[in-house]
Amino acid sequence: MPASDPTTVTRLPIGSDTDLAWVRQQVRQHAAELGFGLVQQTKLVTAASELARNTLVHGGGGHAEIRPLFRDAVRGLRLSFVDAGPGIRDVRLAMTDGYTTGGGLGLGLSGAKRLVNEFEIDTEPGRGTTVTVTAWATGIPAARGGL
Numbered sequence: 001m002p003a004s005d006p007t008t009v010t011r012l013p014i015g016s017d018t019d020l021a022w023v024r025q026q027v028r029q030h031a032a033e034l035g036f037g038l039v040q041q042t043k044l045v046t047a048a049s050e051l052a053r054n055t056l057v058h059g060g061g062g063h064a065e066i067r068p069l070f071r072d073a074v075r076g077l078r079l080s081f082v083d084a085g086p087g088i089r090d091v092r093l094a095m096t097d098g099y100t101t102g103g104g105l106g107l108g109l110s111g112a113k114r115l116v117n118e119f120e121i122d123t124e125p126g127r128g129t130t131v132t133v134t135a136w137a138t139g140i141p142a143a144r145g146g147l
Contacts, residue, residue: 010066014055014081023052023064027079030066034075036137044077044135047112051081051131054108059083059129069134076117076136084128091121 010030012023027048031041048064055062062083069076088094095110109131113119118134 008068012064012066013061014052014063014083015061016056020049020052020056024049026066027077030068031077031135031137034068034077034137036075036077036135040135040137043115044079047115047133047135048079048081050108050112051079051133054131055081055083055129059085062128069136071136074136074138076134078132078134080130080132082128082130087125087127087129088121088123089125091123095121 010026012026013019014023024045028041028045031044036044052064055064060083062081062085065078065080065082067078067080069078095113109121112131112133116133116135118132120132121129122132123129
């Protein structure tokens with residue numbers, strides 16, 4: 001099935017740096033197939049890269065899910081990053097610019113949120129984390145209706 005088929009969910013493992021590169025490549029490919037412009041693709045790939053790295057580094061690995069969306073005349077892409085790691089104890093703090101547990105700039109979660117249209121975190125200490133983001137292509141009519 002082509003990536004633009006609304007019933008297609010692509011699931012990619014995240015367990016190594018090689019997997020991170022594959023996730024970025026697949027997100028870019030899906031976004032391009034759905035008609036995302038180059039700037040939109042870059043924003044989405046940047047967010048996906050950060051979230052996939054968090055899944056690997058902080059969650060101990062997991063997987064990404066890529067799902068094309070069709071809503072009225074707009075195409076979108078929903079990405080979920082899932083791990084069974086330690087979870088996030090304080091989501092509010094983790095979403096604060098400058099907060100880091102990994103020695104980086106502390107712009108990971110908050111930066112990813114700014115790059116997409118919709119952002120959701122489902123986490124609980126000891127249960128893992130799922131971060132789901134959605135981006136919508138602008139100016140491109142969808143080939144199919146519905147979600």
